[in-house]
Amino acid sequence: MAQARPAGASWANYENIMKLQAAHFIDAQRLWERHMHMAKYGATPAGGVDRQALSAEDIQAQKVLLGWGSELELVPARDAAGNLFLRLPGLEPGAAPVMTGSHMDSQPTGGKFDGIYGVLAGLEALQAIRAAGIVPRRSIELVAWMNEEGSRFAPGMMGSSVFSGSSTLDSILSIKDSRGISVQEGLEKVQAAFPLVPLWPLQRPVHAYVEAHIEQGPILESESYSIGVVSGIQGKRTFSVSLQGEEAHAGTSRRCDRKDALMAALQVVQALSALCNDDQDIVKFTVGRFQVKPNAPSVVPSLVEFSIDLRHPDSSVLQSLGDQVELLCAQNAGPCKATVRELSNAISLQFPQSMRTLISEVAQTQSISCMDILSSAGHDARYMHPICASGMIFIPCAGGISHNEAESANASDMANGAKVLVETLLQLAA
């Protein structure tokens, strides 16, 4: 790490000053205001955000981010999977970069902090490094991953999984949203919006990855910690289930003759729910998407398609539960035909102890309270973990509420997260 010696600093206390000087430039108000500005792109009447991946709102938000990056003279780049990068060049351009970031897309009724906090905290960190006059040895790159949420195009974490080589570009291009628009068409729109931003290759070497995020749970707030040092991410399996029945007239068809896909789906979901009903309330079982066809009041439904989101911190429990899904669907489908497709199967993971120790020490140096915490939600860090030393920094969110328009966080916690992030990045880039 090379920088000008701060005025008035002797070489003796140089190291301590260096450790804190970037964090000193974190500006809580600027960070907050950037969140409020970004929340305009996809703003919902109820105060939330609907900014789904590759949408017009997503592109607008990316334009704003590129503008802020340009003011800081960061180097913009994209890749073929729709990920966006802003690089602060280091002294050794050939060395693998340190990355930080998260995602800018939201749920259909999402909040102002999920994902975008990690992007804007990363930008704040780069701005603070610039302001401190520091040029790190390794380049530090801010990344905004494409489609973390998976609400428009399933599954989520698409950009990071393709970047890291966990899935291929080809495998995502033909996936379509509910209106029949493909990821490929969406990517072409983004490409057309940013013709001058160079395309960098997928699967570039990365030295380390640190992602800041709101907790999306109640623990940090209720335990009064400003920072969570994330120990790992609980495992998650996702499925798509369809039940095929037969349309019939609601007034004339007898119950015994019906192949009612909705009634079959109810039986199936209740059987799955019973399977996942553990006394300790650790299993997370959610049917979030549920579509009925033809969806007309006087027609017996012929088709139901629904999603399963199944999570558990213990990979063996997760595997056992997930492995029973297909059989339970078949057994409870009655006269209908059940088809189960597994969309993703991610086991629980632990971030390396060295990364967790570094983040804790950086927090302690700044007297910012921190605790270890398991991430119940999935994050792009899951896909960076196999290719480089990765970790995450959580900040509290109000009431643990997330994936909800009422999602909130406070400016002081947000700034603390950025302070821990910037010093962690500088240590990793040294």
Add this chain to the structure above:
Amino acid sequence: MAQARPAGASWANYENIMKLQAAHFIDAQRLWERHMHMAKYGATPAGGVDRQALSAEDIQAQKVLLGWGSELELVPARDAAGNLFLRLPGLEPGAAPVMTGSHMDSQPTGGKFDGIYGVLAGLEALQAIRAAGIVPRRSIELVAWMNEEGSRFAPGMMGSSVFSGSSTLDSILSIKDSRGISVQEGLEKVQAAFPLVPLWPLQRPVHAYVEAHIEQGPILESESYSIGVVSGIQGKRTFSVSLQGEEAHAGTSRRCDRKDALMAALQVVQALSALCNDDQDIVKFTVGRFQVKPNAPSVVPSLVEFSIDLRHPDSSVLQSLGDQVELLCAQNAGPCKATVRELSNAISLQFPQSMRTLISEVAQTQSISCMDILSSAGHDARYMHPICASGMIFIPCAGGISHNEAESANASDMANGAKVLVETLLQLAA
């Protein structure tokens, strides 16, 4: 009834010849081909029809009907509720007309016969009367009622209920479809399409109403009858239920903290289904529409809205079951809030014996086999019944399948229905 004496007929056998001469002009092939032509407007890839009320396809189909009416020199008219009329003028223009018809709108995945058969059989009857050179005493009017199905705008039978005064025009104008388009906007589109067709008043006097329709059930086919003389229509109550919960993150929110609207809806629907589970399989209970919000895989659903279609031939059973809906919803909503709105409550009805006898006799005179049958489905005749002598003629449909793209009927049964219809209309108009 006045017409030229058929060549070669003595006045002695005049009455018998008269009774059959219109039926002789019913053309099975023309009737079939008109069905196939109409099925082009809203044709679905699976061979069905999606021609919902006041849609562009509905307007196209009405244009075709007006064209056919014009060839027969029928007098076209509309009313403010979007109903379409084609009048064959009688000898006494001031006498209340005899009406026949049905609807041209379909379910989203409907068939080629539901509704449109009654309209085209009516047109065939008028064409046969013209061909026979008969001028009846009363005018005979063909009607195509607006929005019988109620799939785009709920509830159904809108046009006939407003025409007959069972509901007011004002009460339907602000009803919106799922895209937010109102009935009023739809009616304005229809009005713009037919500026030269005069508007006749609502609630005009009608002498009698006869509606031909496919059975939409399996009885006529399995009993090998060509015609069903409809004794009455079973009662129906419809409801809209909403369950309000709270969005939460699928990976982080604990089951005990969730207000999962989907899980609440499953409990509610199962409780209602159990209530309606009679040993004799007479109660018809259907949840045909079921909408989930925000409908994203990793978000706990915050809102479910679903429809209830409840029918029973015994009005006291229907009232008793329907009266339990609201309480059962509240009792089974768990942590969510249930709101129940009743959309319609129609008791079972019986058509007048005189009309049923007339239809039976007309069929017997023509040696067309017929049986009495209860209509399990609702029809526009329900709303004409309170204002004039009304009845219905059913023909078989293949396998009893309806509200399904596979719906089918055969040309010979269709022609038999039109033969019985035309002679019934002539008797009523005499």
